[in-house]
Amino acid sequence: MLRIVINRLLLSVPLLLVVSTSTFLLEALIPGDVARTIVGPQGTQAQYLQLRHSLGLDQTLYARYQQWLSGVVHGDFGSSLFNHEPVTLLLNGRLSVTLSLVVGATLLAAICGTVLGIAGALRADVAGRAIDVLSMIGLAIPNFFLGLILVAMLAVAIPLLPATGYVPFGDSPLEWARSLVLPVITLATPGVAIVAKQTRDSMRTVLERPFIRTLTASGLSRRSVIFKHALRNAAIPVVTVLGLIFVASLGGTVLVESVFAMPGLGGLAVQATTQHDIPLIQGVAVYFTVLVVAANLLVDLAYGWLDPRVRVE
Amino acid sequence: MSILGDQTAMEPTVRSLLLTARLRQSPLAVAAIGFLAIVTLACIGALFVAPYDPLHQDLERVLTGPTSHNILGTDTLGRDVFSRLIYGGRRSLLSVLEGVAVVLAIGVPFGLAAGYAGGWADRLLSKFAETIMAVPALIIVLVVLAVLPRNEDAAMVTFGLLGAPAVLRVVRSATLRVREDLYIAAARVSGLTHPWIVARHVLPRVWGPVIVQASLFAAYALLFETGIAYLGLTADPAAPTWGGMVGEASTVIQRQAWLLVPSGTLIALTILAFGVLGDAIRDAAIVGESGFPTRAPANSSVTSARRRVPNGHHPNGLFDGLLRVRNLSVSVASSATPVPIVERVSFDVLAGETVGIVGESGSGKSVTALAVLRLLPHGLYTAGGQVYWKDRDLLSMSESSFAKLRGSSLAYISQEPQVSLDPAFTVGSQLVELIRHHHGVSRRLARSSAVDLLQQVELPDPDWVARAHAHELSGGMAQRVAIAFALAGRPKLLIADEPTTALDVTVQAEILGLLRRLQRETGMALVLITHNWGVIADICDRAVVMYAGQVVETSGIQDIFDRPLHPYTLGLLTAHPSLAEPRSRLSSIPGSVPTPGSWPAACRFSPRCRFATEECVTTAIPLVEVGPGRASRCIRVDQIFSKVTAG
Numbered sequence: 001m002l003r004i005v006i007n008r009l010l011l012s013v014p015l016l017l018v019v020s021t022s023t024f025l026l027e028a029l030i031p032g033d034v035a036r037t038i039v040g041p042q043g044t045q046a047q048y049l050q051l052r053h054s055l056g057l058d059q060t061l062y063a064r065y066q067q068w069l070s071g072v073v074h075g076d077f078g079s080s081l082f083n084h085e086p087v088t089l090l091l092n093g094r095l096s097v098t099l100s101l102v103v104g105a106t107l108l109a110a111i112c113g114t115v116l117g118i119a120g121a122l123r124a125d126v127a128g129r130a131i132d133v134l135s136m137i138g139l140a141i142p143n144f145f146l147g148l149i150l151v152a153m154l155a156v157a158i159p160l161l162p163a164t165g166y167v168p169f170g171d172s173p174l175e176w177a178r179s180l181v182l183p184v185i186t187l188a189t190p191g192v193a194i195v196a197k198q199t200r201d202s203m204r205t206v207l208e209r210p211f212i213r214t215l216t217a218s219g220l221s222r223r224s225v226i227f228k229h230a231l232r233n234a235a236i237p238v239v240t241v242l243g244l245i246f247v248a249s250l251g252g253t254v255l256v257e258s259v260f261a262m263p264g265l266g267g268l269a270v271q272a273t274t275q276h277d278i279p280l281i282q283g284v285a286v287y288f289t290v291l292v293v294a295a296n297l298l299v300d301l302a303y304g305w306l307d308p309r310v311r312v313e
Numbered sequence: 314m315s316i317l318g319d320q321t322a323m324e325p326t327v328r329s330l331l332l333t334a335r336l337r338q339s340p341l342a343v344a345a346i347g348f349l350a351i352v353t354l355a356c357i358g359a360l361f362v363a364p365y366d367p368l369h370q371d372l373e374r375v376l377t378g379p380t381s382h383n384i385l386g387t388d389t390l391g392r393d394v395f396s397r398l399i400y401g402g403r404r405s406l407l408s409v410l411e412g413v414a415v416v417l418a419i420g421v422p423f424g425l426a427a428g429y430a431g432g433w434a435d436r437l438l439s440k441f442a443e444t445i446m447a448v449p450a451l452i453i454v455l456v457v458l459a460v461l462p463r464n465e466d467a468a469m470v471t472f473g474l475l476g477a478p479a480v481l482r483v484v485r486s487a488t489l490r491v492r493e494d495l496y497i498a499a500a501r502v503s504g505l506t507h508p509w510i511v512a513r514h515v516l517p518r519v520w521g522p523v524i525v526q527a528s529l530f531a532a533y534a535l536l537f538e539t540g541i542a543y544l545g546l547t548a549d550p551a552a553p554t555w556g557g558m559v560g561e562a563s564t565v566i567q568r569q570a571w572l573l574v575p576s577g578t579l580i581a582l583t584i585l586a587f588g589v590l591g592d593a594i595r596d597a598a599i600v601g602e603s604g605f606p607t608r609a610p611a612n613s614s615v616t617s618a619r620r621r622v623p624n625g626h627h628p629n630g631l632f633d634g635l636l637r638v639r640n641l642s643v644s645v646a647s648s649a650t651p652v653p654i655v656e657r658v659s660f661d662v663l664a665g666e667t668v669g670i671v672g673e674s675g676s677g678k679s680v681t682a683l684a685v686l687r688l689l690p691h692g693l694y695t696a697g698g699q700v701y702w703k704d705r706d707l708l709s710m711s712e713s714s715f716a717k718l719r720g721s722s723l724a725y726i727s728q729e730p731q732v733s734l735d736p737a738f739t740v741g742s743q744l745v746e747l748i749r750h751h752h753g754v755s756r757r758l759a760r761s762s763a764v765d766l767l768q769q770v771e772l773p774d775p776d777w778v779a780r781a782h783a784h785e786l787s788g789g790m791a792q793r794v795a796i797a798f799a800l801a802g803r804p805k806l807l808i809a810d811e812p813t814t815a816l817d818v819t820v821q822a823e824i825l826g827l828l829r830r831l832q833r834e835t836g837m838a839l840v841l842i843t844h845n846w847g848v849i850a851d852i853c854d855r856a857v858v859m860y861a862g863q864v865v866e867t868s869g870i871q872d873i874f875d876r877p878l879h880p881y882t883l884g885l886l887t888a889h890p891s892l893a894e895p896r897s898r899l900s901s902i903p904g905s906v907p908t909p910g911s912w913p914a915a916c917r918f919s920p921r922c923r924f925a926t927e928e929c930v931t932t933a934i935p936l937v938e939v940g941p942g943r944a945s946r947c948i949r950v951d952q953i954f955s956k957v958t959a960g
Contacts, residue, residue, distance in 0.1 A: 015444050023456045037462060140585035142536050144543045144556075145577035148563050152570040163566075211783075213688050214733035214795060218747055219720020219802045222712075228746075232737045251451040255540050259563070269452060270544050273459045281452075281459045288449040296447065306737060308782040 008300050012293040019289040020072055021065075023282045028061055038081065038276045055081075055278075077283035082275045087283040090268065095287070097166055097264035098253050100176075102291075104184040105249045109191030110242055116192065117199020117238075118231065121207065131196045138193035143252050147186040147259040154182060164261035183260045187252050191245040198241045202234040209233070236306050243299035247292050335597035342593035345586040352583060356402035363396035367553045376569045385575040388558070389565055394575050397553035401576075404548060405538055405555050405583075408469045412534035413527050415473025416480050421523060423477070424484025425511055429492055439485065442478030450475040451537070458546050465538075465547040472537055480526045487519035521594070528591030532584045539580045555580050634663040635806050635838050636685070636723075641698035643677070643684045645909065653696065654909040655680050658864050659936075660857045662806060667832065667839040669853035669870075671846070671885070675906040677862040678842045679728075682808050686725055687715060720802030721751055728811035730791035734783035740767075740794050741779030747801035766797040771827055789820035796827065806838045813848070825852055846889045850874060855942075858882050861907055861917040864936060865946040878945040878954055880922045916947070924953050 035051040056064050071078060077087035116134070119127035141149075155163035161182055167175035206212065207230055215225050253266030261267070265284055272280035336342045355362045365383075371391035378386045385394040427438040450472060457471045458464065491497060492515070500510045541547050542556025550557075558576035565572060641658045644651040655677040662668050670678045683689050685700050687707065700707040702722060707715060727733045735743055744763040748754065754762070760779075767775035770793040783791060792812060799807055809828065813821035829852050832839055841853060849856050849870065856873050858866040858881065866879040877883045884902040904921040907913065916934045919925040928948060936946045947953070 015447055018444055019448055019453070022453065026453075026456055027460050037460070136585060136588070139532070139588060141581045142539055142543075142556075142559075142577075142584070144540060144563075145559055145573070145580060148559065148566060148573055148577070152566055152573065156567055156570065208691055210727055210729055210733045211735045213683075214725070214727060214798060215735065215743070215747075217686055217688060217719055217723075217725035218798045219716075219724075219751055220747060221750065222716065224746065224750070229735045229738070233735065247447070247449065251449050254451050254455070255543065258544055269455050270546070273455045273544075273546055276459050276462065278456075278459055281456050285449070285452045285456055288452050289447075292447050292449060308737065308739075309784050 004300050004304055005297065008293075008297050012296070015293065016286070016289055020069065020282070020286055023285045024065055024068055027278050027282070028064065051081075072286060077286065078279040080272075080277050080280045082272075082277045082280070087279050090280065091265060091283050091287050094264050094268055096168075097262050098250070098257070098266060099291075100169075100180055101183055101187055101253055101256065101262065101264060102246060102249045104180055105187035105191060105252075106242060106246045108184055108188040109195050109245050109249075110238075112188070112192045113195020114199050114231075114238065116196035118203060118226070120196060120200035121203035122226070128200070131193070131200060135193035135197055138190040141189075142255075143186050143190070144255045144259050146189060147182065147256055150182045150186060151259075164259075166260075166262045166264075179262075183256050183262060186259070187249050187256050191249065194241055194245060195238060198238050199234065202237045203230055206230045206234045232306065236303065239299055239302045239306065243295050246295040250288055250291055336593055339593050339597065341589050342597075345589040345593065348582065348586045349590070352402060352579075353406060355399050356406055359396075359399045359403060363393075363399045365393035365396040367392065367397040367400040368551060369393070376565065376572065378569070378571050386571060388561060388572060392553075394558070394572070397558060398555065398575060398579055401553035401555045401558060402579075404465065404552075405535060405542075408465060408538040409531050409534045409587075411466060411469040412473045412476065412538075413531050415470050416476045416530050417523065417527060419474060419477035420480025420526070421484050424481040425488055425515060425519070427481065428485040428488025429507070429511055429515060431489075431492075435485070438481065442481050445475060445478045448475060451540075454537075454541065455546070458541070463547055463549070465541075468541060468547065469534070469538065472534065476530055476533065480523070480530065483522050483526050484519055487522045488515055491515050491518045525591050525595045528587055528594060532587035532591065535580070535584050535587065634661050635703065636662040636840075637699075637701040638681075638685060639699045639701070641681060641684055641700060642696040643680050643689065643693055644696040646692055646694055651696065652910040654693070654862055655684065656862045657698065658859070658862075659698075660864065660867060662838050662840055664805065665832070665836050665838055666854045667841060667852055669849040669856045670840065670842045670859060671844060671849055671856055672859035673844060673885075673906050675861075675908065676859040678859050679810050681859070682725070682810050682840065682842055686719075686723060686808060687712075688725070720747065720799070720804060722804055723806050723808065724799035724802060724804035725808045726792070726795045726799050726810070726812050728814045730788055730795045730812075730815065731783055731786065733795050734786075734791060734798075736783045738782070739779065740781055740783070740786070744779070744794075744797060744801060747798060751802040763797075766800060767794070769800070769831070770794070770797045771823075772797075788816050789824065792816060792820075792824055793827065796824075796831070800831065800835075803835070804837055806840065808840045808842070810842045811844070812841070813845075814843075828852070846886060858885070861912050862909065863917060863946060864944075865918065866944065868943045872940070872943060876954065878939050878943060878950050879918075879947050880924050880953065881918045884921075924949055 035048055035055055035057055039048045039051055052058055056067065059067075068078070075088055077091075079086055080090060116127065116131055120131045151163045154160050162175075162179050163182075165179055167179045169176040203226075207226075212225060212230060215229055216222075220229075250266075253262075253264055254269055255266070256262070257264045257267035258270055265287060269281060269284040271277075272284065336346075369392060371387065373391065374383075374387050375389055375391045376387060377383055380386065383393045383395065385398070388394055388397070423438055427435040453475060454468050454471050457467050461467045497510065497514055500514055501507075505513075538547075539554075539556035539559070542554040543560045545557065545560060548554045548557060555576050559573065559580070562572035562576065638661070639659050641655060642653060643655040644653045658677070658681050660668065660670075670681065672678050680689070680693065683693075684695050685707070689695065695708055698708070702718060707718070734740065741760070741763055744766060745756065745759040748759040748762050748766075749756065752759075752762075764775045764779055767778050772778050772790060772793050778786070778790065778794065786794065796812075807828075812828070813824050816824065825848060828839060828841075831837070839852075841848065843849060853870050855867065855869050857864055858868075858873075858879065860881050866873070866877070866882050868878065873882060874886070877886055881902070888901045902921055907917065907920075913919055913930065915932055916922070916925070916929045919929040922929065926949065932948070934946050934948055936944050939945045939950055
């Protein structure tokens with residue numbers, strides 16, 4: 001088990017390096033001068049030169065990379081070009097919002113998707129059709145549109161829930177939960193469809209395996225055969241999908257946080273993009289990648305729990 | 314079961330024709346293609362199709378909703394929504410095209426290279442692809458857009474680059490499959506250059522998955538493009554974009570929710586069309602490979618096959634046995650007509666006795682057993698007959714009543730012991746669950762009975778086995794565990810489907826010895842399915858010989874070895890090394906068991922029978938009583954066996 005964790009962590013080093021390096025190189029290699037773009041056509045030459053210097057653009061590429069990377073390793077992404085606050089501080093302040101959304105969406109997808117998927121495996125007609133329809137809708141409707149539909153229905157037409165905004169858990173746990181309902185549903189919908197499909201297919205495969213026949217023939221109740229033995233074995237590919245859904249939801253927060261005006265990392269990324277705040281967007285990219293690595297690590301641990309063969313190796 | 318037969322043998326042109334034909338049969342696919350064509354044409358011909366200039370403002374008429382002037386209404390600045398959608402689609406569709414082009418330009422060649430070259434190149438490319446796939450794509454594109462503001466082309470190229478690994482992997486695995494084909498190997502040996510082979514022979518065969526991927530990626534690309542347009546990161550704010558129009562609508566959501574509808578729906582429908590198209594192409598390409606439909610055809614009522622009872626040895630008198638199988642038929646629910654694989658099989662099992670069901674592979678022995686246990690795999694169904702447990706019909710009782718008999722009356726062990734244990738739980742926990750289910754005892758008591766049971770099946774270290782998982786056991790150990798599972802409910806009858814076939818010879822003898830001992834101790838009856846006459850001779854009281862889905866002979870064990878009364882039985886016996894006459898030539902039955910669906914009309918064994926006459930291939934042959942407790946399905950039984958067995 002320890003070896004799996006170490007292995008995954010070692011594998012994440014190249015990933016982090018690829019992301020950090022590519023975000024750095026994008027900025028450095030793309031034709032045109034970032035400083036010029038940021039200063040804009042109205043900016044003076046003095047402003048431009050000053051910005052170039054503060055960005056370090058007057059140094060060699062290698063020197064800049066080395067400097068930037070050593071900062072990143074120590075958790076220092078520099079300061080925002082826009083309001084000059086340390087990037088790490090800005091990011092940490094918003095991490096909890098994004099995590100609430102992404103973890104909530106992944107959990108919702110896991111629970112609803114599994115229930116629906118089991119129903120689909122056992123009753124192909126009704127539940128199976130429901131899954132097909134849901135996955136068509138869930139995958140075709142862009143989350144920003146779905147979010148706005150939900151707002152129009154459940155916040156404007158029938159004012160049940162807040163349309164936008166985020167209430168920290170510490171201020172009011174109830175309002176925190178209420179503020180999360182619509183964005184989490186929005187973010188989770190495609191995930192529910194994907195988990196349902198995967199659970200259904202994987203349950204169907206497992207239910208055809210010989211051990212199901214042995215346990216049934218030996219007299220175990222159908223409930224135990226399906227919900228304990230089949231589900232446990234069917235869960236292995238579902239966990240992989242959940243990992244992917246976590247990552248996809250993370251990307252989805254960029255849009256969903258904008259729709260619901262949530263002060264999270266995704267919204268910050270959009271803000272950084274429009275303000276050409278390069279250090280900030282680089283910081284978001286690295287944070288997101290770290291979260292992806294953490295999700296993959298959890299998936300690996302789940303494998304180890306679900307599949308005894310992994311534990312031994 | 315593939316309708317297409319061997320797809321790989323087909324010419325690419327034939328395949329693509331078939332694909333087109335099948336796509337045409339799918340109404341959803343036709344609708345998707347039609348919709349995409351209309352949208353594309355409207356966008357290209359925007360100048361002629363759009364009724365208004367998309368930038369023309371009319372502040373007198375803002376947010377009108379659908380009217381006769383503006384069929385989809387006007388926006389906050391009084392611009393015609395319909396016209397803006399048509400012009401806006403140009404940028405979106407162009408972006409989709411850019412994204413797909415980049416994905417294919419990178420994914421296909423590198424996928425081909427990885428799959429075709431294999432080795433370190435494959436490992437390197439696959440690892441790289443895996444790394445890239447873990448990168449959060451949207452964020453990287455935002456970095457690009459931060460550096461190159463409003464540059465949608467750059468955004469789409471980046472998105473395509475990050476999407477390419479998924480296509481690379483699909484192409485790679487498709488190529489890997491093709492590469493192993495004989496004619497590719499032949500092309501290599503004959504000295505054709507690699508690029509030529511790839512272009513001429515490999516590429517046409519991986520084209521299908523590539524089209525599917527392209528279509529699905531188009532859906533993602535549009536989802537993505539409208540997303541960044543919604544955020545206002547791409548076009549000039551005044552220029553119409555689909556995503557941007559949703560964004561504008563969101564600002565007036567309190568005043569007029571309608572404005573969301575046209576742009577949002579159009580985006581969703583277009584994404585849906587790309588997705589449906591991709592799914593339809595994939596389904597069309599693999600149709601017929603997935604096997605059987607789930608339901609039995611409507612005309613297959615269980616009663617329909619109730620006709621003549623060609624069974625001699627248990628007339629309608631009282632039955633004091635355990636299991637009575639009567640005219641049991643099983644069919645494959647194939648799409649056109651059901652194909653029978655077991656036909657009117659009848660046999661009895663008395664308390665405590667051992668009945669061997671014997672025959673070559675494909676004779677229907679295992680399917681008969683599974684039908685009795687109501688465990689037929691998906692796609693097979695009981696087409697007729699009855700199975701009586703004492704005096705209750707097992708086939709017509711409810712699942713919940715039958716569930717009460719499972720394990721406590723009838724139990725089962727299979728020929729693949731290792732895969733018949735749940736790999737996720739320890740042996741002990743599965744056994745404890747079974748014991749508690751059957752006997753309702755405490756967990757502690759169940760745990761000690763579990764170890765007792767493991768000891769009873771002669772496992773050397775029961776405590777260790779209880780803690781072990783299936784993958785840690787040898788085949789022989791796993792079979793002993795499976796027997797322990799079956800014994801947990803103290804069944805009256807154990808059906809063992811070739812329990813020793815997958816095991817080493819020495820282990821086979823041990824397992825048979827164990828079964829015999831357990832039978833002696835518990836008094837349970839045993840149905841042993843086997844193709845091994847040694848096993849039959851060793852442990853059975855009676856034998857049921859099956860051929861091509863039918864019973865061809867039933868007999869007591871002594872009689873059948875002394876005097877077989879069916880040419881097939883005779884053939885099997887003389888083909889068995891340990892039973893043949895010393896120094897005689899070991900004969901074998903020529904030919905093989907015909908597959909279901911191709912059974913000869915009259916005597917199914919006639920094509921392989923050296924005694925067959927004209928009559929054998931023209932009339933149906935019933936199973937008739939040929940002696941006390943004996944039946945044979947051979948019309949020449951008197952003529953043949955008086956001579957043969959005398960000599």
